[in-house]
Amino acid sequence: MRRGLRKEAFSLIEMIVVVAFLAIVAAIAVPVMSNVMQSSSYQTAQRNLNLLNGAVISFNEGNWELVLTTNSGSSDELAIFDSLRYRAATNPAPGSPYLPQNATFVATSDPTTYRAIWNGRMFDFSPVGSNGTGIDLVKIMGPIQAPPTATPVQRSTN
DSSP states (O other): OOTTOOOOOOOHHHHHHHHHHHHHHHHHHHHHHHHHHHHHHHHHHHHHHHHHHHHHHHHHHHSOOOOOOOOSSSHHHHHHHHHTTEEETTEEEEOOSSSOTTBOOOEEOOTTSOEEEEOSSSEEEEOTTOOOOEEESSSOBOSOOOOOOSOOOOOOOO
């Protein structure tokens, strides 16, 4: 063996210290990141609920008040959603000024998601952990959709 050449490596103690440090950092960072993701989903859901209800108000001001008795399931949400995708109720051509072109109807009853549920006049916020079928508020923005197939919800005779 030649003189002056030494093999250098980390000692076991140094490795344990580094691993312990990384474990402490991970123990702090993982819950923080989890809360950030949950907060982000909540904020997205609130923003999209405001978008939906703003579209309902705009439709009501430009046409007539959207009134639809609530049903179980998602048929009422789909009817309102499709109505908001028309340019004008009297001219049912697609290209709505009420919802963006990439607004996507995704019905869900998954209690781990934020949902918008139609209450007869507006959309209500359904938080995580609650029951009911509605529009998934986190997945509402997607690819551009095909034109609506049904006619807008008709004027209420009340």
